[in-house]
Amino acid sequence: MNLKDLHHFSQRLRNTDRMPALFIGHGSPMNGIEKNLFSDSWKTLGERIQVPSAILCISAHWLTRGTFITAMDHPRTIHDFGGFPDELYQVQYPAPGNPELAKEISEMIKYTNAGLDHEWGLDHGTWSVIRKMYPDARIPVLQLSIDYFQPGDFHYRLAKDLAALRNKGVLIVGSGNMVHNLRMAAFDQINNLGYAFDWAKEMNEVFKDKILNKDHAPLIKYENLSDAAKLAIPTPDHYWPLLYILGLQQPEDETAIFNDELLAGSLSMTSVIFN
Numbered sequence: 001m002n003l004k005d006l007h008h009f010s011q012r013l014r015n016t017d018r019m020p021a022l023f024i025g026h027g028s029p030m031n032g033i034e035k036n037l038f039s040d041s042w043k044t045l046g047e048r049i050q051v052p053s054a055i056l057c058i059s060a061h062w063l064t065r066g067t068f069i070t071a072m073d074h075p076r077t078i079h080d081f082g083g084f085p086d087e088l089y090q091v092q093y094p095a096p097g098n099p100e101l102a103k104e105i106s107e108m109i110k111y112t113n114a115g116l117d118h119e120w121g122l123d124h125g126t127w128s129v130i131r132k133m134y135p136d137a138r139i140p141v142l143q144l145s146i147d148y149f150q151p152g153d154f155h156y157r158l159a160k161d162l163a164a165l166r167n168k169g170v171l172i173v174g175s176g177n178m179v180h181n182l183r184m185a186a187f188d189q190i191n192n193l194g195y196a197f198d199w200a201k202e203m204n205e206v207f208k209d210k211i212l213n214k215d216h217a218p219l220i221k222y223e224n225l226s227d228a229a230k231l232a233i234p235t236p237d238h239y240w241p242l243l244y245i246l247g248l249q250q251p252e253d254e255t256a257i258f259n260d261e262l263l264a265g266s267l268s269m270t271s272v273i274f275n
Contacts (some may be wrong), residue, residue, distance in 0.1 A: 001175075018165045019052055023174040023245040024129050024260055025269035026060075029081050032128030033088055038269055039132045041259050045273075046133030053096055053169030054140040056105070056162070059178035061124030061149040061240040067109070067158065068117040070143045071102035076121035093127040096116075098140035101170075105142070109161045112154075117145070125175040146240050152220045155240050159247025172248060174241030178207045179232040179268035186265040196262035199228035204268050208257055211272055216246050231266075242272070249274045 031039050061080055068130050106114040122130075126143055144162075147154065148252070163173060168217075179200050189195040196204070206229075210219050220243060222236075231260045233239045249255075253274040261269045 015180065018250070019169060019171045020049055020273050020275040021166060021172050021174075021245050021248040021253075021273075023082050023176070023242045023272040025177045025216065025268050026125055026129050026175045027177065027263065027267065029084060029088055029124045030122055032124065032131060033091060037261070038259055041271075042129055046077045046135075047172065052139060052171035054101055054142065054173045055095075055134075055173060056129060056142050056144055056165060057122075057126040057130065057173045057175055058144050058146060058241045058244045059123050060146070060180075060241055061123040062120060062143055062145045064145040065147065065149055066145075067112050067114045068120070068145040069102045069105050069114055070097060070118075070120050070122075071099045071116035071162040072097045072118050072121075073099060075141065075143075077261065079128055080123045083249045086096055089104040091127070091131070091143075093122060093137055093194045095122065095130070095133045095134075095137040095139060095141040097142060101140065102142055105144070105162070105165070108164065109158065111158045111161050113146070114144075118150050120145070120205035126173075129173065129175055144244075146237070152236070152243055153221065155243040156216070156220050156247040159244040163248055163250070166248065172245070173243040174243075174253075176238035176241035177268055178239060179203055179243060179262070179269050180238035181231060181234050181266040183234065184231070190264045193261055193263065195265055196268075197231075197265045199231045200262055200266050200268065202226075202228045203232035204260075204262060204270055207268075208260070208270065210256055211246070212257070214249065214255075216249075219243070219246060245272060245274065
């Protein structure tokens, strides 16, 4: 789905009591300050989705032992990257937090213990996307950490405890990348949109097919899919946010794929909305 198609899809988003659930391929932190195909699509989503009461983001960049939720009134903007222009380090996204909602979410989660965090804030997996969707920074934003020491089915199952939030006006966003192998990336081809290694193309198609067919089990056990899957996901940090969004899918949800683009040989920006 290209930007024009996303406009058409977003115009027919159902105005229901249930908020959509989003998986966003966030890519480079520079997308947070640049105007491009990807940031334009995030802007479109922010304009078309009904305004949420709060946003809960599961970012690939907050990995912990245990599960935690940001619970401060004013989460800080975290610049968790290196080697980028000074302009990127000057970005502040002063969205409020919501300690009361954080406590409510921690109590909703029954599958594991979820602690309240007062130290983290909003990392670039969150603010680079959300500031394009909601530039006025008025909507409370919380983050849910990813327990790096748990398997895929843990994250998928935990997400089901969050499903009721969609009926309370909370927009849940998973931010990562389905195909994410930085070690093999051809950064000299980063501006050559669509440049991809064969295994990256293969897995991008496999992921889309299984998502569209609601075939979640192989996606949870992605390492058993093929050798190509092991190249696409050498470490699961950027993949696990997808499992949270899959865990939130309801039988009546419509599914759309957007930003279906491959970059630098080994990165995908492919994104999903359930509505």
